[in-house]
Amino acid sequence: MAREVERRLAPGGDVSRSWPHYAPRPGQIALARDVARAVGRGGVLLAEAPTGVGKSLAYLLPGVLHAAETGRRVVIATCTRSLQDQLFERDLPALLGVLGLELRCARLKGKQNYVCEPTLALAEERGPEERDVLEQLKRWAATDSEGDLDRFPAADADTFRRLRPRVAADPHACTVATCRRARECFWVRARRQASESALVVVNHALLALSGEVEGLLPDFDVLIVDEAHRLEGVLLSQLERSVSRHRFEEALRMLGSARARGGSGGLIARLGAYTAPLLRRGGPLPTDAADTLADLAARMSRCRDDVDRLFERLTPAGPTPDGFGGRVRHHSALELLGRDLAPLQTVLEHCAAFSGALQRLATPLESAGEAGSELATESLQVAARFGLLGSDLESLVEAADREWVYWRTREKAAGLGVVELKGSPVSAAFHARRLVLERARTVVLTSATLRGGPDFSFVAGRLGLGDEAGMPYESGTYPSPFALERQVASFIFDGGEEAEAVAAVVTALARATRRNLLALFTAHMRLGRARDASARNAAPSCSGCRACGKVWTFRVLPWRSWSWQSCRSRCRTIPWYRRAASGCASAGSIRFARTPCRRRSYGSARGSAG
Numbered sequence: 167m168a169r170e171v172e173r174r175l176a177p178g179g180d181v182s183r184s185w186p187h188y189a190p191r192p193g194q195i196a197l198a199r200d201v202a203r204a205v206g207r208g209g210v211l212l213a214e215a216p217t218g219v220g221k222s223l224a225y226l227l228p229g230v231l232h233a234a235e236t237g238r239r240v241v242i243a244t245c246t247r248s249l250q251d252q253l254f255e256r257d258l259p260a261l262l263g264v265l266g267l268e269l270r271c272a273r274l275k276g277k278q279n280y281v282c283e284p285t286l287a288l289a290e291e292r293g294p295e296e297r298d299v300l301e302q303l304k305r306w307a308a309t310d311s312e313g314d315l316d317r318f319p320a321a322d323a324d325t326f327r328r329l330r331p332r333v334a335a336d337p338h339a340c341t342v343a344t345c346r347r348a349r350e351c352f353w354v355r356a357r358r359q360a361s362e363s364a365l366v367v368v369n370h371a372l373l374a375l376s377g378e379v380e381g382l383l384p385d386f387d388v389l390i391v392d393e394a395h396r397l398e399g400v401l402l403s404q405l406e407r408s409v410s411r412h413r414f415e416e417a418l419r420m421l422g423s424a425r426a427r428g429g430s431g432g433l434i435a436r437l438g439a440y441t442a443p444l445l446r447r448g449g450p451l452p453t454d455a456a457d458t459l460a461d462l463a464a465r466m467s468r469c470r471d472d473v474d475r476l477f478e479r480l481t482p483a484g485p486t487p488d489g490f491g492g493r494v495r496h497h498s499a500l501e502l503l504g505r506d507l508a509p510l511q512t513v514l515e516h517c518a519a520f521s522g523a524l525q526r527l528a529t530p531l532e533s534a535g536e537a538g539s540e541l542a543t544e545s546l547q548v549a550a551r552f553g554l555l556g557s558d559l560e561s562l563v564e565a566a567d568r569e570w571v572y573w574r575t576r577e578k579a580a581g582l583g584v585v586e587l588k589g590s591p592v593s594a595a596f597h598a599r600r601l602v603l604e605r606a607r608t609v610v611l612t613s614a615t616l617r618g619g620p621d622f623s624f625v626a627g628r629l630g631l632g633d634e635a636g637m638p639y640e641s642g643t644y645p646s647p648f649a650l651e652r653q654v655a656s657f658i659f660d661g662g663e664e665a666e667a668v669a670a671v672v673t674a675l676a677r678a679t680r681r682n683l684l685a686l687f688t689a690h691m692r693l694g695r696a697r698d699a700s701a702r703n704a705a706p707s708c709s710g711c712r713a714c715g716k717v718w719t720f721r722v723l724p725w726r727s728w729s730w731q732s733c734r735s736r737c738r739t740i741p742w743y744r745r746a747a748s749g750c751a752s753a754g755s756i757r758f759a760r761t762p763c764r765r766r767s768y769g770s771a772r773g774s775a776g
Contacts, residue, residue: 174227181223193215193219197224197225201224211641213644214643214644216645223257223261225242225390225392226253233364237364239365241367241368242367245392270365272362274366274372274383276375280312281352282351286333299325377605388609392613397602421466440531465519481576493573494574499563572587594630597630
């Protein structure tokens, strides 16, 4: 297959004949050849290919050919859902058209990325702006074949972002057994399509989760992981445990409406309504079932109060710090709570009581008709949630596993310090092999940045690869067709105020080049700080709009939404929708954007040069 891949990518091959603007790249051909060889012989390949090599085509071509020729399933995993969409919607169809092949492909995301039709039908708007988005969403869901919320063309992106969690499938509460429409819901349909496809495109989070949830992802022969430098971080985030007030409230909400006394509107109320006739007829339920439900309803309010007291004990005194200063590591329950562990024991007793009582009620309900079976399944699910919540709380407080690190975070929310207990493995090596690498005959890990120096030893050690770990690997680096050493300048931040340093560099570059400039940030917080620093340090040095002389107004909008620039009078001589296409009269425009984005999410510093 390696020679066939080279032939198709070479000058005069299938790709160049089909795509007039395609230019063969030696690095791309070499990467595709090595991927094809790895697919043929098995094992692990670490491949670093800088920007411009064309990694997507280089691994898609051998992956598609292998799936088409052998019938064995190939899984391609990306870190971001945007790249997942690009591969499935653009790159794969284009490549299959070039090859003249018909191959069944599927895209699979986490459950929370799909609309839940029963939830959507019951959703209530919170304001007139949500009413319009809800109506648009209902019309779209009635005609769309996938129900993928990332593909919903929201007219108001900000409103949809707030609304999305309330209409998406709940990854914990939504099951086939507890939803009559589940067998035909969008999520189940996507899983069924994946199980019937020869090539499946997933994201890192789903790939990691599928290693612990049987049947979430069908078996596969070849695994190709793009953006592999982020795989370790995703694995650790999937393995991370956390306990907060919010997690307790979500579990209690399943029993009854939030903050409502007596469990109204939740599982307890439904159990009471269903079991009352059974008890009168002397059905299969225990005679104390009504007392058990009454005790659970009364326990809900006590549990909330005891959880509040526990987290007040966990909250450190003093003002809430900014940034990473809000993280405090602990090594034992004594260090965290002192010698008085009564608040912890009380909350753990609540978790055990909820879990045990719901399990006892579920057992006889399983044989009490279809509705009883559904209630039994839901009861077991909520019981498992409380059991896991109790075990996580106990584990995080005790901090006994020396292979893990434990800490508490304190973040600002509504003016108060919200505390959350967290724990994570120190190393992802063992879990990377168990959850990802050992599941396929061939694994290809590729990225623009994989090496931590002259070789791949650092990333290999972090992912549990190497002869010492019993999983040898091969590696390769592939040159970029662009002269990056002449086109890229690197700056090392060596201390001081980061935002001020970034703003100084950006402003200096804008003044030196007198061209439009785009600054990309990995976090919106950093974007905001650099924007504010630019506004302070880079006063307008131009006369503004050439036609009307007014200074341009720059707006910052949330990412995944549009922003624009215009002079304050919206001068018609320079149309605002051209977004500084003609530039500033005497300086380059500075634009800031948060990455990754799919819709050119721009923001700019108000009052900065240009």
